[in-house]
Amino acid sequence: MWSTEETAEYLGIPVATLYQWRHRHIGPPCYRIGRWLRYDPADIRQWLDTQKAA
Incomplete structure (x- = not known):
């Protein structure tokens, strides 16, 4: 799990x-x-993939 700072x-x-x-x-x-x-790193990557499609 990443902290807010690591995620940012x-x-x-x-x-x-x-x-x-x-x-x-x-x-x-x-x-x-x-x-x-x-933040779960896998969730972040999945969220990024959905942002590319939008």
Whole structure:
């Protein structure tokens, strides 16, 4: 599981953009583990594939 910072770095976007996408329900899926948001790398890659098709 990737942190928000690791996910943002992988996608090449600011961390704030991930938070905005999450708030607007348009970004990649994430999980709340305790007080932290975590992203599954497989989910990120799948989400990216759907974005190419859109």
